[in-house]
Each structure stands twice: as structure tokens, then as C-alpha cells.
Amino acid sequence: MNQTNKQQPDWLFEITPKNKFFSLNLKEVWRYRDLLSLFVKRDIVTVYKQTVLGPLWYLIQPLFTSITFTIVFNNLAGISTGVVPSFLFNLASITVWNYFTACFTGTSNTFVSNAGIFGKVYFPRIIAPLTTVISNLLKFGIQLFIFFVFYAYFYWKGAPLHFNWAIPFFPFTVIVMGVLGLGLGMIISSLVTKYRDLSYLIGFGVQLLMYVSAVIYPMALIEEKIPEYAWIIQYNPLAYIVETSRYMLLGVGELPLGGMLYTLIFTFCIFIFGVLLFNRTEKSFIDTV
Amino acid sequence: MPHNSQLTTHNVIIKAENISKQYRLGKVGTGTIKHDLNRWWHSIRGKEDPYLKIGETNDRSTKGESDYVWALQDINFEIAKGEVVGIIGKNGAGKSTLLKILSRVTSPTTGSVKFGGRVASLLEVGTGFNGEMTGRENIFLNGAILGMTKKEIASKLDEIIEFSGCERYIDTPVKRYSSGMYVRLAFAVAAFLEPEILIVDEVLAVGDAEFQKKAIGKMQDISRGEGRTVLFVSHDMNAISVLTNKVILLKNGYIYYEGNTDEGIKKYFNEGTNELNYFNNEISVAPKITSIILETSLPGNVHEFGNEMKVEFTINCPIDVENLALSFQIIDEFENPIIHTWQIDSEHKISREKGVYKFSCKFEKLRLYIGIYSFRVYLSESKTKERFDYINSTCNFKVEMMKNIRSDYKWEPGASKYIEDSRWEIVKV
Numbered sequence: 129m130n131q132t133n134k135q136q137p138d139w140l141f142e143i144t145p146k147n148k149f150f151s152l153n154l155k156e157v158w159r160y161r162d163l164l165s166l167f168v169k170r171d172i173v174t175v176y177k178q179t180v181l182g183p184l185w186y187l188i189q190p191l192f193t194s195i196t197f198t199i200v201f202n203n204l205a206g207i208s209t210g211v212v213p214s215f216l217f218n219l220a221s222i223t224v225w226n227y228f229t230a231c232f233t234g235t236s237n238t239f240v241s242n243a244g245i246f247g248k249v250y251f252p253r254i255i256a257p258l259t260t261v262i263s264n265l266l267k268f269g270i271q272l273f274i275f276f277v278f279y280a281y282f283y284w285k286g287a288p289l290h291f292n293w294a295i296p297f298f299p300f301t302v303i304v305m306g307v308l309g310l311g312l313g314m315i316i317s318s319l320v321t322k323y324r325d326l327s328y329l330i331g332f333g334v335q336l337l338m339y340v341s342a343v344i345y346p347m348a349l350i351e352e353k354i355p356e357y358a359w360i361i362q363y364n365p366l367a368y369i370v371e372t373s374r375y376m377l378l379g380v381g382e383l384p385l386g387g388m389l390y391t392l393i394f395t396f397c398i399f400i401f402g403v404l405l406f407n408r409t410e411k412s413f414i415d416t417v
Numbered sequence: 418m419p420h421n422s423q424l425t426t427h428n429v430i431i432k433a434e435n436i437s438k439q440y441r442l443g444k445v446g447t448g449t450i451k452h453d454l455n456r457w458w459h460s461i462r463g464k465e466d467p468y469l470k471i472g473e474t475n476d477r478s479t480k481g482e483s484d485y486v487w488a489l490q491d492i493n494f495e496i497a498k499g500e501v502v503g504i505i506g507k508n509g510a511g512k513s514t515l516l517k518i519l520s521r522v523t524s525p526t527t528g529s530v531k532f533g534g535r536v537a538s539l540l541e542v543g544t545g546f547n548g549e550m551t552g553r554e555n556i557f558l559n560g561a562i563l564g565m566t567k568k569e570i571a572s573k574l575d576e577i578i579e580f581s582g583c584e585r586y587i588d589t590p591v592k593r594y595s596s597g598m599y600v601r602l603a604f605a606v607a608a609f610l611e612p613e614i615l616i617v618d619e620v621l622a623v624g625d626a627e628f629q630k631k632a633i634g635k636m637q638d639i640s641r642g643e644g645r646t647v648l649f650v651s652h653d654m655n656a657i658s659v660l661t662n663k664v665i666l667l668k669n670g671y672i673y674y675e676g677n678t679d680e681g682i683k684k685y686f687n688e689g690t691n692e693l694n695y696f697n698n699e700i701s702v703a704p705k706i707t708s709i710i711l712e713t714s715l716p717g718n719v720h721e722f723g724n725e726m727k728v729e730f731t732i733n734c735p736i737d738v739e740n741l742a743l744s745f746q747i748i749d750e751f752e753n754p755i756i757h758t759w760q761i762d763s764e765h766k767i768s769r770e771k772g773v774y775k776f777s778c779k780f781e782k783l784r785l786y787i788g789i790y791s792f793r794v795y796l797s798e799s800k801t802k803e804r805f806d807y808i809n810s811t812c813n814f815k816v817e818m819m820k821n822i823r824s825d826y827k828w829e830p831g832a833s834k835y836i837e838d839s840r841w842e843i844v845k846v
Contacts, residue, residue: 139432139531145524163561170558174549245545249538249562250521322453411524414517415440 145411156252164255164262171263186270190226194218201344209346211288212380216278221343223275224373227268228305228366229334234260235313236330239321239413246414253410254403257314261306268302275377292379294372301376305369308395314402318409342367346374346381365391428498429533430614430646431519436528438489438514488514489670492528496648498613501640503657503678504650505685506667507810512650513618515667519648520616534613534646537563539604548592552583552602555591559606573609580635581605601628608635615639618650636660654682654751686750686789695792695811704734704741704805706796707773711812718814722836723784728812729777732796734770741767742799743776748810750789755834761799785816786833 157164176182194215201207202214209217235257239246242256283289320326340360342350347367351358361367368387375383489511496502506512517523519530520538545562546555556577560570578587581602583594591599607615617636637660640647651657657664657678664681666674674684695709708731714724730743744759760767760776767774791813796806818828 139533140535141532143518143521143524143530143532145527145529160561160564162565162567166558166561166567170547170550170554173554174547177549245562247517247522248520249545250536251562251564414523 153252157254160251160255163251164258167255167259168263171259172266183270186267187274190219190222190271190274193222197222197344207345207349210380212378213282213287216282217374217378217380218344219275219278220374220377221370223268223271224305224370225338225341225343226271227264227302228309228369230264230267231261231306231309232313233330233334234264235310236316237320237327238313238317239409240327243414254406257310257317261310265306290379292376294376294383298373298376301369301373304391304395307399308365311395311399311402314406315398318405321409321413337366340364340367342370347371347384348381365394429495430498431496431533432531433492433494434529436489436492436518436525436530437487438518439485439526440488441485487670492672494665494672494675496646498533498646499644500663501647501649501661503661503664503681504648504667505657505664505681510667511670512667516616516618516650532614535564536614536616537607537610537612538616539607539618546591546599546603549590551589552587552591552594555602556606559603560610563607563610564612565610569611577605577609580608597628604632608639614646614648616648633659654685658682695808702735704732704736704738704796706794706806706808707731707733709792709794709808709812711814713814718812720783720814720816722787722816722818723782726780726783727777728792729775730794732774732776734772734774737769737771738798739769740799742797743795745792745794747785747790748793749834752810754793755785755790763799784836784838786836787816787818787828787830788834789813789815
């Protein structure tokens with residue numbers, strides 16, 4: 129026998145009642161990167177199986193929502209979108225907003241919807257919400273492509289459209305949005321394991337949130353029309369993301385630099401808090417879920 | 418591994434120290450906020466969790482006082498590299514909880530477990546299989562869930578497909594698979610994984626006989642040939658004795674025995690044999706069995722094959738009951754029922770008025786084969802199916818064949834469960 133090997137082995141990992149206060153454990157996530165890519169593939173491949181229209185659903189939803197919004201809010205209620213065609217304005221907003229809500233609602237039920245698999249095997253739990261954020265990116269990409277198709281159409285028709293100098297920073301805005309959705313989703317998902325009430329709140333909460341996130345109107349409009357309530361929008365980081373995205377894509381509105389800085393800090397804090405709560409929950413949520 | 422026993426002192430790959438797990442009983446959710454706030458209030462003052470001090474031993478058959486129970490208490494063990502260890506115990510002994518902790522699905526309430534290698538658990542085959550995806554895609558997905566990289570899975574792909582016997586259907590969505598194919602594919606993925614530590618829970622209880630044989634063979638290869646550490650949980654003592662050389666026997670959340678497999682299995686079967694008779698003096702408003710007294714033909718709950726055995730039940734009915742039904746099974750050591758008999762009120766009037774009743778049942782010539790048996794008793798209302806009492810595995814007794822001598826063939830344990838009287842006629846034709 130191997131006499132030299134008398135020392136205790138280096139332990140690969142240890143299970144303890146509580147995690148360290150903050151542990152993202154990126155090394156482990158990296159080790160499971162293949163799982164992440166396979167999960168993303170699974171989500172993309174299976175979501176529209178046995179449907180007739182398949183991935184076309186990715187297009188139908190934002191298009192019809194934009195048409196409805198254009199009719200109701202712009203034609204009927206008379207919200208002005210300036211020089212930009214209302215339809216294109218709404219399509220840009222909805223495309224961006226959809227990505228956030230998909231990330232947020234998708235990750236917010238991580239624990240409950242994955243209880244079956246989480247109850248049987250271990251893998252870094254954060255893989256599940258990351259999958260949601262990444263697989264929604266593809267959906268977002270397709271919707272963005274459609275936006276550009278309509279953009280080209282309106283441009284050809286002579287609408288005064290121009291890309292902004294800030295467009296190279298657009299992917300960065302998308303990342304901020306994804307991280308914010310992920311952070312908020314992780315917070316909610318952790319709380320939902322104990323307090324199921326929250327999952328009911330999320331459903332209509334997200335809808336209400338849309339109205340205070342400057343999705344269907346330019347930020348400047350609310351400051352002009354109802355200045356006493358403008359603070360709701362001004363404290364909402366999502367409004368800045370939507371506004372900034374529109375500025376980059378359509379060249380309308382203004383670039384709220386201060387607001388974006390605020391959004392960045394806000395997102396960072398939410399994300400850290402989300403990871404913290406997620407860490408605490410993942411250890412033993414299976415006993416309460 | 419010829420030097421297995423030598424390694425035990427040095428190459429420890431799993432080390433569990435003082436692990437305990439507490440569960441909260443009752444309606445999950447009620448009082449959660451109150452308890453959470455109380456915990457938080459204690460923690461900010463730097464005090465211990467107030468709910469950790471309470472809790473009772475997890476004996477499920479008796480009703481406890483506290484809302485908190487300990488599913489596991491003070492579990493300590495070390496497992497060496499290359500060992501194959503069986504985890505055994507009756508239902509409710511804490512096996513599943515221990516497994517969940519070892520496979521990192523949940524965390525212990527106190528204590529810690531250290532691991533010297535990657536762990537893959539097979540708590541249920543086919544975890545994470547997606548019905549819409551093909552067999553091939555699912556091999557990759559399932560393998561990745563169990564901690565393998567794409568490259569590792571790809572290198573094993575052909576072996577996995579061959580072992581599963583699903584070649585023809587490998588590019589068909591698994592929702593079209595028969596349940597047998599599904600299980601075979603899932604087992605194949607898990608069996609060809611190469612983690613240092615494999616945790617297996619009852620996977621052998623699935624599939625047809627041929628596949629089970631194949632699966633046990635594969636498990637033997639894994640543990641013997643490939644020198645991997647395997648933790649194997651099962652109620653099937655045959656599989657345990659074939660596959661493992663060491664067992665951990667759990668009882669009510671404690672380690673009752675740890676060591677050699679044969680000894681452990683003996684202890685597993687003998688657990689509770691000192692309870693020759695059953696008594697329960699708990700006060701109850703519903704009818705209850707207060708005692709079961711077994712009279713075997715020999716003392717100490719040993720029964721001689723073919724002799725008379727009597728069992729007497731005392732039942733306390735604090736209320737008038739119509740349609741009382743008492744039934745019992747004699748079960749073998751694997752909890753398979755062998756004999757079933759009953760008394761139902763609709764057939765004979767039994768105990769319509771409140772009071773204490775004695776039911777005695779006599780087997781004039783009990784012809785159970787040698788082995789260890791016990792009683793499983795049900796007391797119910799036969800119309801509403803309400804169950805008043807249920808006692809599993811009580812009054813263990815042993816059947817021997819001392820006077821029946823068979824000269825050329827010795828009585829082998831396990832040759833039968835029951836020997837029926839028969840008459841033979843032999844003629845020359």
C-alpha cells in the first residue's frame with residue numbers, strides 16, 4: 129500500500145449548515161458551463177415544440193402589442209411621440225421592456241418551478257436563473273431584428289430617423305437590464321419559497337410597473353404634464369433604461385446620464401443583495417418549498 | 418482493490434462530523450413569519466437559534482409534543498476511497514435525509530460533511546429528462562446535470578447507448594419511449610459517469626429482471642473494478658449483500674450500527690426482536706390495539722415448523738363502533754406479506770358496544786418455512802375505511818425446523834416461504 133499517502137486529502141468541498149455570507153463561486157459555475165449551455169439549448173429548442181407557428185410567436189407578441197398600444201395610447205389618447213412614428217416608438221420600448229420582464233418573471237420562480245430537479249441533484253443553483261437570462265437573449269435578438277426591419281421600412285418611407293452616436297453602447301444597456309432582472313428575480317424567487325403570496329403579486333405587479341417605466345411615453349412628457357408625480361418615474365431605474373435604449377435606437381428623447389449612473393449603482397446593489405438572498409435560500413429551500 | 422482495508426485509515430474521501438437535521442412538522446407556512454422574526458431577533462443579539470434547542474427523536478410511530486423533530490442526530494462516519502457502503506434502515510430511519518445532505522440537495526442543521534471528490538447522485542433516475550428532446554440530447558443534458566462536461570459525455574456516448582439498448586430510438590423524443598426504455602437510458606447515463614463518489618438510491622428496483630441483473634453487474638464493476646466510492650441505499654438486502662462490504666444502519670435518526678455488511682444485515686432484521694409482544698397504553702378516543710401477545714410453540718418467539726401458534730389481540734373501544742375490521746399479515750424479513758387473515762363486522766358481529774375485547778387467532782399447523790417473520794396489523798372501520806390503528810413489523814418471530822430432519826438435503830434458508838401439505842403418488846408406467 130501507499131505509505132507516502134498518509135496525509136489527509138485536500139478536501140474538494142465541504143457541506144455546512146450555512147454558506148459564507150457572500151459566495152458567488154464563479155469557479156464552480158464555470159465548471160458547470162456545459163450544463164448552462166445545454167439548459168439554454170433545451171429552453172430554446174423545446175419552447176415552441178408542437179406549435180404550428182413555432183418561433184414566429186416571438187414576433188407576433190411584440191408586433192400586436194405595439195399595434196394595440198399605438199391605437200390606444202397614441203391615436204386614441206393622443207400621446208405624442210414626436211417625429212418618430214408611434215408604432216416604431218412602441219416597438220422599441222416593448223422589445224426592451226419584454227427582455228426585462230422575461231428575465232424578471234422567469235427567474236422569480238426559479239426555486240418553485242425547479243423544485244423537482246433541485247430536490248434530486250446538486251448543481252450550482254444560480255445556473256437556473258442564468259439560463260433564463262441567456263435564453264431570453266435569443267428571443268430578444270429576434271425581436272430586435274424585427275425592430276430593425278421596421279426601422280428600415282420607416283426609414284425608406286422617409287421618416288426622420290437616425291442612429292445615435294451612443295448605439296455602440298446599446299449592448300451594455302441590455303446587460304444592465306438583464307442583470308437587474310436577474311437580481312430582482314433572485315430576490316423574489318428566494319422569498320417565494322416561504323411566502324407564496326409574492327408569486328401572485330408579481331403577475332400584476334409587472335404590468336403596473338410598465339406604466340411607471342416610461343414604456344409607452346417619453347420621460348419628458350410626464351415631467352411636463354404631471355410634474356407632481358414625476359418622481360415615481362425619476363426614481364425608477366427601469367425608466368432610465370427604457371429611455372436610454374430609445375435614445376440609442378431612435379435618437380429621440382435625451383440621454384439621462386445621471387439617471388444611468390443611478391441605475392448602474394441601483395442594479396449593482398440589487399444584484400449583490402439578490403445573490404446574498406439566493407445563497408441563503410439555496411441551501412435548504414427544499415425543506416420549505 | 419486488494420489493499421482496500423489498508424486504505425481505510427488513510428484515504429478518507431467522505432467525512433461526516435456531527436450532522437443533524439431538524440424538520441418542522443405540521444402545516445408548513447403557519448407561524449413562519451413569527452418564528453422567522455424570533456430567530457432574527459435572537460441572531461442580532463448574537464444568541465443561538467431558539468428552535469434548535471427543542472425537537473424530538475424521530476420515532477414516527479408515536480405522537481410527539483414538539484413541532485420540531487430531528488430526522489438525523491449526531492451522525493459521524495468516515496468513508497474511504499473505493500469503499501462501497503450500504504445505507505440501510507427501516508422506513509423513517511433517516512436514510513433519505515442523509516442522502517439528501519450527502520448529495521447537497523439540502524444542508525444539515527448542524528455539523529459538516531467534507532468531500533475529497535466529485536459527487537454524483539442518482540436519487541431518481543431520469544432527473545431532468547426532457548420529454549421533448551431526443552434520447553441523445555437527453556444523455557447530454559442528464560450527464561451535465563450530474564456534473565459531467567460535454568467532452569466527457571461524448572467520449573462515453575456509444576457505451577451509454579449500447580448499454581441502454583435504445584439504439585433504434587436514440588433520435589426520437591423520449592416522451593415516445595416506453596417506461597422501461599426511459600429507465601434503462603437514464604440508468605445508463607448515470608452508470609457511465611465517472612465521478613469519484615456515486616450515491617445510488619434504489620435504482621435497481623426498476624426495469625425488468627434482465628435489466629436488473631445487468632444493472633447489478635454494472636454496479637459491481639463500478640465498485641470493484643473501477644475503484645470508485647459508492648454509497649448505496651436500498652431496502653433490498655440481497656442487493657446490499659452482493660454489492661457492499663460495509664453498511665451504516667440507521668434507526669430513528671441515529672447510527673445504530675456501522676461496520677461489516679453481514680453483521681449489519683443481521684442487526685437490521687433483528688432490530689426490534691426483543692419486542693416479543695406489543696403493548697400500547699396510550700389513551701385514545703378512537704379504538705386502539707392495546708396489546709398483541711404471541712404464543713409460539715417454543716419460548717422466546719421461536720416457532721417450530723408445523724406446530725400450533727396463537728396470537729391474541731386486545732382491543733380497546735372507547736366508543737360504540739359498527740363495522741370494525743381487524744386484519745393482520747405475517748410478513749417476512751423483506752416485508753413481503755405471506756399470510757393474510759381478518760375479521761370483519763359485516764361477516765360476524767364483533768364489537769358494536771364500547772368495551773375491551775380480546776381477539777385470538779390460532780394457526781393449528783403453521784407451515785411457514787424457516788426464517789424471520791413479523792406481524793403487520795390493521796384496525797379499521799370497514800365501511801368508511803377509516804384506519805384506527807396500524808402496526809408494522811411487530812412481534813418478530815423465528816421459524817425453525819428442528820424436529821423435521823431431512824437427511825440428504827439440509828434446510829436452506831430462503832428455499833421457500835411456505836410449505837404446503839401435499840400428497841404424492843408415484844406409479845411405475
